[in-house]
Amino acid sequence: MTQTDRDLLPEGLEDRLPATAAVAARVTRAVLDAMDGHGYSRVQTPTIEFERSMASRMAGVQPRRMFRFVDPASLRMMAIRSDITVQVGRIAATGLAAAPRPLRLAYAGQVLTIKGDGLDPARERLQLGAELIGADSLAAAAEIVALAIEAVQAAGATGVSVDFTLPDLVDALAAEALPLAPEVIEAVRRELDAKDAGGLVAAGGAAYLPLLEAIGPFESAIERLAAFDKGGVLTGRIAALRAVAARVGTAARITLDPSERHGFEYQSWFGFTLYADGLRGALGRGGTYTILGQGGAAEPATGFSLYPDPLIDAIAASEPARDLLFLPLGHDTEIAGRLRAIGWRTVAALDAEDDPRRLGCTHRLDGQEAVRL
Amino acid sequence: MTQTDRDLLPEGLEDRLPATAAVAARVTRAVLDAMDGHGYSRVQTPTIEFERSMASRMAGVQPRRMFRFVDPASLRMMAIRSDITVQVGRIAATGLAAAPRPLRLAYAGQVLTIKGDGLDPARERLQLGAELIGADSLAAAAEIVALAIEAVQAAGATGVSVDFTLPDLVDALAAEALPLAPEVIEAVRRELDAKDAGGLVAAGGAAYLPLLEAIGPFESAIERLAAFDKGGVLTGRIAALRAVAARVGTAARITLDPSERHGFEYQSWFGFTLYADGLRGALGRGGTYTILGQGGAAEPATGFSLYPDPLIDAIAASEPARDLLFLPLGHDTEIAGRLRAIGWRTVAALDAEDDPRRLGCTHRLDGQEAVRL
Incomplete structure (x- = not known):
């Protein structure tokens, strides 16, 4: 194939060809339908916004990761969205400020960043998600975890597991039971996150060493966390995690990694x-x-938030081709319409040369019947 | 409401709140499902591309209407897509170059322009469409027109009408039956498009005056066009229009405006x-x-291509609120799951204070039964 400059796509940006695009559409529908069933109403946000309104709404958004440019209309800086959560937060605070709480919202859309993420060079990703605004209780956490599991399973994910964490664990312990000098807190967090026992001791966090044991399958790890929590500072959190786990039940395997911080820098008590x-x-x-x-x-x-592109690719890779029914010239269009209404996908001949097999058809309409080719 | 700078959206960019977003999702699904049923496979294209590859692919794309910026990775100029058709053309010429023809592709996505269009200030629009690549025959035109009508009707449009045009009409006539000096062709086209009889005569196109009569309801207008076509230059086109109209049948009202050019500058024989x-x-x-x-x-x-935002707004404006079933604390989750499976939308209480009416619920689960509030 002659690949001219005109045909090149920028690094990290891709087309989805039919097999993958069909799975992407199905996964998106399944996730949105699961969320809709639980009362999460879809909202849609613009692809671009003022950089300032996205950057100032939530600490987790890094303006330097967004594509930015000057708006010719307002002469202000705009950015392509890198995260829809922030935009949903804006909607909750503006257009839906007066809506009763808790407010359940869902979204699906493409997000872009100027650089890929670690090993993944993709600069555009599909983001799907649900937000329960006005509540961060144990009941809210349990609903959201259960919904996330139901949604990914509806989308076709199997062997789902969930890893729980307590993002503000070190702050909570340092404030009461295991005081830390303010200047070492960040180092202790970092060494715990890195699971580096030596580094943790060196950073002055020796008292936190048992946390590195409270990692693994939920039931045993939570026991070790409870044993460590002699002062009872974590009693409420531990009870909450147990309740969320009980709600999940057998729907997914659960693990605990209480000191995991990476990616949860802006979360409060639960991640x-x-x-x-x-x-x-x-x-x-x-x-x-x-x-x-x-x-x-x-x-x-x-x-x-879900980033289902890898799931979509995995499903598409193992997906059989769909049935396709060839409609010869002069076919009965009413019969064809009835067959489509019961789920057949059809391709009508445009001229006598059209070859059903070459067009990927699996069946051919013969009178009133679909006959396998 | 306190409206801070942080809360402002740029001119021409909007959120879709739940009522409208639900309709937008339904309309998109209905159109894509109609296209899929006729063998049009969805493809997905990136939100941004190199400006050059979008601008050089098709004469109809105006680079100056696109949001443009430098890609920090390649240091080349990129643009946010203003039209997905061009991108689908690129896919047909690259990733699907070897796929058998005719190739049927469908798409749905947001497109952006730096300025709104005439009276409509929107700078972001939903574009849905289908492309039949490798064919521009009468059969292709008939399939595409019939599919467009079926798709918009599936989406909820009523009283659908289709206006046919012959974009290269003046070129065809000027080349044979009614010669025009090359320097007046553009003026004749423009005056015909403007339906300005005086201007047409002044431009030297007096011989084309009868075309201004061949406008209106299809059956009578096509007769007048045929009567005008004494030399038989248009015989093939007229027969083709009649065949496309026959295919449409009673599905939509048809009109003819053979010299309409606006928006069809890059179309060949049929628009x-x-x-x-x-x-x-x-x-x-x-x-x-x-x-x-x-x-x-x-x-x-x-x-x-469809731009269904106005249709979505019109449907949303007349749409009744959806039923919503309140699940009190301690409800039977299995019963709730079964009700969702048959189409109920539920909202679970998170605490005893949750008030079903305030949350917009229409029903309440009482034991095994949904009871209207």
């Missing part, structure tokens, strides 16, 4: 990461957090 | 515009055209 069989890396993550509400007041929220 | 009741302006347009195929060779194509 979780979703994994599924056959997918490298996380399928999504979520937790409790705070949005900038109406007039700048903080509003609690719980939610999750 | 059409779709209208529906209650919508100001066109719902979509389509026709036959040429794409830059593999290695730069021209490839014939037929297709249509």
Whole structure:
């Protein structure tokens, strides 16, 4: 094939050809339908916004990761969205400020960053998610975790597992039971996150060493966390994690990694990461957090985001071709319409030369009947 | 409401709140499902591309209407897509160059322009469409027109009408039956498009005056066009229009405006515009055209694009609120799951204070039964 300059796509940007695009559409529908069933109403946000409104709404958004440019109309800086959560937060604080809480919203859309993420060179990704705004309680966390699992399973993920974390664990312990000098807190967090026992001791966090044991399958790890929590500072959090786990039940395997911080820097008491069989890396993550509400007041929220591109690719790779029914010239269009209404996909001949097999058809309409080719 | 700078959206960019977003999703699904049923496979294109590859692919794209910026990775100029048709043309010429023809592709996505269009200040619009690549025959035109009508009707449009045009009419007549000096052709086209009889005569196109009578309801207008076509230059085109009209049958009202050019500058022999009741302006347009195929060779194509935002707004404005079932604390989750499976939308109480009416619920789960509030 002659590949001219005109045909090149920029690094990290791709087309989805039919097999993958069909799966992407199905996965998106399945996730949105699951969220809709639980009362999460879809909202849609613009592809671009003023950079300032995206950057100032939530600490987790890094303006330097966004594509930015000057708006010829306003002469102000705009950016392509890199995260829809922030935009949903804006909607909750503006257009839906007066809507009753808790407010359940869902979204699906493409997000872009100027650089890929670690090993993944993709600069455009599909983001799907749900936000429960006005609540960050145990009940909110349990609903969101259960919904995230149901949504990814509806989308076709198998062997789903969830890893729970307690993002503000070190702050909570340092404030009461295991005091730390303010200047070492960040180092202790970092060494715990890195699971580096030596580094943790060197950083002055020897008292936190048992946390590195409270990692693994949920039931045993939470026992070790409870045993470590002699002062009872974590009693509420531990009870909450147990309740969320009970709500999940057998729907997914649960693990605990209480000191995991990476990706949860802006979450409050609870965070979780979703994994599924056959997918490298996380399928999504979520937790409790705070949005900038109406007039700048903080509003609690719980939610999750999925980045299902790897799941879509995995499903598409193992998907059989769809049936396709060839309609010869002069076919009965009413019969063809009835067959489409019961789920057949048809291709009508445009001229006598059209070859059903070459066009990928699996069946041919013969009178009133679909006959396998 | 305190409206801070942080909360402002740029001119021409909007959020879709739940009522409208739900309709947008339904309309998109209905159109894509109609296209899929007729063998049009969805493809997905990146939100941004190199400006050059979008601008050089098709004469109809105006680079100056696109948001443009430098890609920090390649240091080359990129643009946000303003038209997905061009991108689908690129896919047909690259990733699907070897796929058998005719190739049926469908798409849905957001497109952006730096300025709104005439009276409509929107700078972001939903574009849905189908392309039949490798054919621009009468059969191709008939399939595309019929599909466009079926798709918008599936989406909820009523009182659909289609206006046919012959974009290269003046060129065809000027080349044979009614010669025009090369320097007046453009003026004749313009005056015909403006339906200005005086201007047409002044421009030297007096012989073309009868075309201004061949406008209106299809059956009578096509008769007048045939009567005008004494030399028989248009015989093939007239027969083709009649055949396309016969295919449409009673599905939509048809009109003819053979010299309409606006918006069809890049179409070949056939163009059409779709209208529906209650919508100001066109719902979509389509026709036959040429794409830059593999290695730069021209490839014939037929297709249509819909811009359904006004239809979505009209449907949302008259839509009743959806039923919503409140699940009290301690409800039977299995029963709730079964009700969702048969189509109920549920909202679970997070605490005892949650008030079903305030949350917009229409029903409440009482034991196994949904009871109207």
